[in-house]
Amino acid sequence: MKILVTIPKRLSEKVAENFVRERQAWLLKKIDELKNNQIYPRKILTAKDYQKEKRRAQKIIKERVSYLGRLYGFEFKKISIRSQRTRWGSCSQAGNLNFNYKLIYLPDKIIDYVIVHELCHLDEFNHSRRFWFLVSEIIPDYRILRRELKEITL
The missing domain is CATH 3.30.2010.10 (Metalloproteases ("zincins"), catalytic domain)
Structure with a gap:
């Protein structure tokens, strides 16, 4: 699974990396919650x-x-x-x-x-x-x- 982090132009990549690292446990928990609560196929339909x-x-x-x-x-x-x-x-x-x-x-x-x-x-x-x-x-x-x-x- 890939996670896309979008940041404002004025924010450095280092700050974004630190943000993700510090909140990694929370992010993983939220991803699991989404996986468990999603029972229909989540895809873009033509x-x-x-x-x-x-x-x-x-x-x-x-x-x-x-x-x-x-x-x-x-x-x-x-x-x-x-x-x-x-x-x-x-x-x-x-x-x-x-x-x-x-x-x-x-x-x-x-x-x-x-x-x-x-x-x-x-x-x-x-x-x-x-x-x-x-x-x-x-x-x-x-x-x-x-x-x-x-x-x-x-």
Whole structure:
């Protein structure tokens, strides 16, 4: 593995080397954390590969959302699959559901948790006690899955 250190022009290489040397243990720990929390392939996709992965995600996620929506009586308007930097999913007040295409790299139980989380927002558009009660009715161990999801680097 290579680490690229970028420094301002006015800083000497010696200062940068000392910085890295002094913080080596911390840097190695952070690298391990990133490796352990990254369960999807972290690579730069070509536009063609991204479109292919997005189509695959649309098929997988739309089927799962439709199934869970029917099973638990949720009605939504539209499902969109996107590349998002900070969110696995979201729900608009208009009833549209958005999901990150990278969900397809996660375990099925976590995919279902994210989908159910967004479906429950159709009935309760906040994170109130009632919202979490709705989630728990469908996924009793949601707290564990939520914790696991928070540990995954997006």
